[in-house]
Amino acid sequence: MPSILVVDDELSMREFLKILLDKEGFTTETAASGTExxxxxxxxxxxxxxxxxRMPDLDGLTLLEHIKNNDINTPVVLITAYASPEDAVLAMKNGAYDYITKPFKVEDFLKIVTSALGSISETSIDDKASSFEGIIGGSREMLKIYDLIARIAPTHANVLIHGESGTGKELVAKAIHNRSKAAHNAFVPITCSAIPESLIESELFGHAKGAFTGAIAPKTGLFELADNGSAFLDEIGELTPLIQTKLLRVLQEREFKRVGGSETIKVNVRIISATNKNLEEEVMAGRFREDLFYxxxxxPIRVPPLRERRSDVPLLVDYFLKKYSALFDKEVxxxxxxxxxxxxxxxxxxxxxxxxxIIERGVALESSNIILPESLTLSMHRKGENLKTIDRDNQAPSFSDEIFDVGLEQYVADIEKNALKQALKETNNSKMKAADLLKMSFRSFRYKVKKYNLD
Ligand SMILES: Nc1ncnc2c1ncn2[C@@H]1O[C@H](COP(=O)(O)OP(=O)(O)OP(=O)(O)O)[C@@H](O)[C@H]1O
Ligand SMILES: [Mg+2]
Structure with missing residues (x-):
């Protein structure tokens, strides 16, 4: 049964609405203020x-704004005691599903509730189903990940994300931060593999002035920068044993000293880490500390490779086509x-x-509105057998023997002429549309129409 949250500062109104909604079979909870x-x-x-x-501490419009800013898809219906048209306009403009003016008829109210709940199955869940915090994908695998993120993000628990390169681990890390209570605090990423061991300690913990040769100024490390927020340790599997030990100590004690410093610094940091290695195997092989791993x-969140969730491909294609069409000012x-x-x-x-x-290059290379296979640049690993059926050579039409009588040029010209004629017929002689149909520029279409005397 759908669950509904009723927010009203007036007790009698809360109770009235709860009784009304419970009677309809909904699960209703109440909050006495916007903050609550x-x-x-x-x-x-x-x-x-x-x-x-109208509520004293945090009003309904501010609540709505917060909900929208946090990408929460739940529809919001606002109630106001005064038939104040400005509020109603503001509500709708800011993304409320609807509003109702007190006093209202019970049946009108229930009608709005039912239609708002209906809107979830049509839009919100669909929206949710194909993207989450900028992550695109509607496969069952991705939906599970969205759900997991939503549930664990507010808990402050450390998260380890693993998955092959390019699966979106960093996007997942950001989504966790954005959905956490520390969302308005810092998200500080560091790529462990990119920093030599001699420097990583000071990157993580900072250093005091003069701590080592070259330390001409004090430095604030990642842990201080990410205080009250999230630190994203990318490629965590690359940390050397020495740094693993130091990191473990910080995680246990929640405090540390800068390199060469004397002051003990206390921090409150959530660690989100990522790796494309199998860290459990690294632990077994004795290359990664088990206590640190835990x-x-x-x-733990596993982001599956794209080939295990092929239904996401069309969604991602669509998304990247839009992105790069806009970027390159094209209409592919x-x-x-x-x-x-x-x-x-x-x-x-x-x-x-x-x-x-692939899509970026495709959009860049393509001169028509449609990406053709020729504009796809794939690396070697194709999935063999299926591709045979779409191999261009095998797909080529068979030619009649006429080609040997008239010669290739004439033969091709005839095909071209017939194609132009057919396109003109299909478009009621609109050259513009016919050119489109054949994915040609208007100029070359007009040129060929002249050439074949089709005017
Ligand atoms: N589900 C997704 N929706 C939209 N964009 C995505 C998605 N997954 C990955 N991307 C894009 O693909 C690129 C790679 O993603 P990301 O950097 O998060 O991968 P990664 O798993 O951290 O890879 P690596 O292990 O190589 O660091 C980024 O440009 C990211 O925006
Ligand atoms: Mg990454």
Missing amino acids: ALKTIATDNYDLIISDI RLAVV HELSAYAMEVLMNYDFPGNVRELEN
Whole structure:
């Protein structure tokens, strides 16, 4: 049964609405203020939020704003005691599903509730189903990840994200931060493998002036920068044993000293780490400290490779087509069916990053509105057998013997002429549309029409 949160500062109104909604079979909870509602929303999911607009501490419009800013898809219905049209306009403008003016008829109220709840199955869940915090994907695998993120983000538990290169681990890390209570504090990333061992300690913990040769000024480390926020330790599997030990100590004691410093610094940092190694294997092989592993992987999240969730490919293609069309100021909005088939059968060793690069190049190279297979640059690893059916050579039409009588040039010219004629017929002689149909520029179409005397 759908769950509904009722927010109103007036007790009688809260009780009235709760009785009304419970009677309809909904699970109803109440909050006595906007602030209380914010707290509840951070931990619990609702299918609908109904809120009074006029409330003393944090009003309904501010609550709505918060919900929208945090990408929460729950529809919001606002109630106001005064038939004040400005409030109603503001509510709708700021993304409220609807509003209702007190006093209202019970049936009108229930009608709005039902329709708002209906809107979830049509839009919000669909929205949710194909993206989450900038992560695109509607496969069952991704939905599970979205759900996990939503549940663990507010808990402050350390998270270890693992998955092949290019699967979106960094996006997942950011989503966790954005959904956490520390969302408005810093998210500080560091790529462990990119920093030599001699420097990583001072990157993580900072150093005092004169701590070592070259330390001409004091430095604030990652842990201080990320205080009250999240530190993202990328490629954590590359940490050397020495640094692993030092990191473990900080995680245990929640305090440390800068390199060469004397002051003990206390911090409150959530660690989100990522790796494309199998850290459990690294632990077994004695290359990664087991105690550190368990501290980091309080919640493990595996991001599956793209080939294990092929249903995400069309969604991602669409998303990247829009992105790069806008960026390159082009209008490439589609892949030809054949090009899409090639991608659906491709293994994507470089995962989403590779798909993004393929589409970026495709949009850059393509001169028509549609990406053809020729504009796809794939690396070697194709999924063999299926591709045979779409091999261009095998697909070539068979020619009649006429080609040997008239010669290639004449034969091709005849085909071209017939194609132009047919396109003109299909478009009621609109040259513009016919050119489009043949994916040609208007100029070359007009040129060929002249050449073949089709005017
Ligand atoms: N689900 C997704 N939706 C949209 N973009 C994605 C998705 N997954 C990955 N990307 C994009 O692909 C690129 C690679 O993603 P990201 O950096 O998060 O991967 P990664 O798993 O951290 O890879 P690596 O292990 O190589 O660091 C980025 O440009 C990212 O925006
Ligand atoms: Mg990464």
